[in-house]
Amino acid sequence: GAVVSQHPSRVICKSGTSVKIECRSLDFQATTMFWYRQFPKQSLMLMATSNEGSKATYEQGVEKDKFLINHASLTLSTLTVTSAHPEDSSFYICSARVPVTDTQYFGPGTRLTVL
């Protein structure tokens, strides 16, 4: 299957700082990538849809100024959590959709802890 990578896998930061998470499709070009957040024992929550070359589409209730998404190339999307606070601590997972088959592959996730 296709491979999606995320970096970093784990990050600990101080409250008020910004954190950037990278999502890469390694062996295919993804015009569409998705960003999810998952709290313990809860379901995946879609945060936004990232389209290459255009602005991301955010789900209701997700602050676009706090969660900045950039999809500058067909293989890279980034999520920046700005002015992070402890309540932003979560498991952030990206996915990329393979064109034609519409198959969605997930990255391994990034565990963010904000102190």
Add this chain to the structure above:
Amino acid sequence: QKEVEQNSGPLSVPEGAIASLNCTYSDRGSQSFFWYRQYSGKSPELIMSIYSNGDKEDGRFTAQLNKASQYVSLLIRDSQPSDSATYLCAPSGGSYIPTFGRGTSLIVHP
């Protein structure tokens, strides 16, 4: 949006048994379906895809799709404790935006 319904479980089966996971969906326009497995603390991984009515087998896994009845299922034969995870079904096609429910929690006990 393409809504799906799954029994959240947990579904508990003994080792070696067949685990049957079911998913119903509301959008008759859904063209393809995917099953994902998510272990606790990990991201989902794709285990099966099915595009047409009928059965599709891959090792111990069989996906079944019935578009007329709008359901898709996943059978796991010879269940192993390592199969214990949450299973998510997801339809796809076109501009579908993939959202997920809680999935079905499967517990395979020795």
